[in-house]
Amino acid sequence: MPPTNNPTLRLRRLGAELRKLRERAGFTVTEAAAQLGVNQGRVSMIETGRSSLSADRVRAVASAYDCSDEALIDALAAMTGRRTRGWWEEYREHLPAALVDLAELEHHAAGLRVALAMHIPALLQTTDHARALFRAVVPPMRQYEIEHRLTHRIKRQGVLHRENPPPYSAITHESALRMGFGGPDVKRGQLKHLLGMSELPNVTVQVIPFDTEYYPSTGQSFDYIVGPVPQLDTVQLDTHHGGCGFLDAEAQLSKYRAVLDHMESCALGPAESRDFIQSLIQDT
Template identity: 75%
Template sequence: MPPTSNPTLRQRRLGAELRKLRERAGLTATGAAELLGVNQARISMVETGRTPISADRLRSMARLYDCSDDRLVDALAAMTGRRVRGWWEEYREHLPAALVDLAELEHHAVGVRAALILHIPALLQTTDHARALFQQVAPPIRQYEVEHRLTFRMKRQSILHREKPLSYSATIHEAALRMGFGGSVVVRGQLKHLLDMSELQHVTIKVVPFGADRFPSTGQSFDYVEGPIPQLDTVQLDTHHGGCGFLDAEAQLGKYRSVLDHMETCALSPDESRTFIQTLIRDM
């Protein structure tokens, strides 16, 4: 398979996991290459995601690295082969690569747990609300860029409406619900949309009210994207410049799981959260 100069997040993650397996086996890239009968450059290209590999080759590498975790090997094997040309690929020339990688990450995920402090979750935003946000970006972006980002965001939401929808849980601070983006009509429509989405069996929305006696948060919004196995989970952080940051080290994953767990314990129940949102709408 030909190499690529711009590997996706998914391809880079596969390579990184193979590098971890090699290092745990105590092998250098040169040593692994000799045992596999390839040159060292080939190993490096695979581990940086620039050269795709087949599932059979991956299993051979896993055996060489003495990996006995069958679930991990199976999950990695499912990530092999050529890049999937999903709908998101058409946006690579128009949007930052990290945003496109996020859509691919969500497409392959089995679940997402989101923590929001000042914004409504992107996957739960209405078109009007999202447009209002993009029109207030600083520095301003051109109208055609607004429309690119808007259609992209709406297409991302398809994972909540497909035949086998993503399991989605959002813990949202009251501050995000009270933001006036777009004016009262847009805000009311957004809050009603949250109520509608909360009725879906695979969507859970919990609100952390101002009156909560504790709030163990990093102060930053993030998504915890669940892979087919915990080792392949990913944390996606919103950055101040509007892009995405991705974390996947074991210690980092543990930290953000803990933050989510604590946030959920100090939030209202799903039913209480629905009542809370209905009260906000009634008082507008």
């Protein structure tokens, strides 16, 4: 297959995982090239996601690297082929690549877990609330930039409403629920929408109230995208400059899983959280 000049995060991740398998097998790039019957440049292109592979080729590479984890091999094979022409591709020329990659990750996710302190989770925001957030960005966005961001965010939310949607677990802080972005009407509409979304069978919302004694977080927002196998999970971190940082090292994944588990344990349960949101609606 011809080289891919602009590989998606998904293809880059496939290459990175194949590199990990090579390193675990103790092969240098030169040794791997000899083992696979290709030149060193081809191995490098594979490991940077710039060379597409067939599922059979991935299985052959895994076999050459003595990988016996069938679940992982199957998951890697499923990531092969040409780039899926999903709805997110229309935004590739208008938004940062990381935001487009995030939508693709969510589309393929086996599950989604998010934690935010100061904001409502993006997939649970109303159009009016999201627009108010984008208008508050520094430096200010142009109107067309706001609309691109807004439509992209709303389309991302479709993952929660499709047939066989992934389970979605969101932890948010009371401070996020009390923020008045867009004014009282927008705030009330957002809280009602959040309450309604929390009643979907695939959606779980938990609130951490102000009087919680233990809060295991620095306040940084992050998404935990669950892959088909734990090795293919991904953490997405929001950054102050508006981009996305992606983490996938085993130690990093383990740390953020533990943080989420601790946050869930100190948050109100789903039913208590719904009651809490309802009380805020009545006070708004």
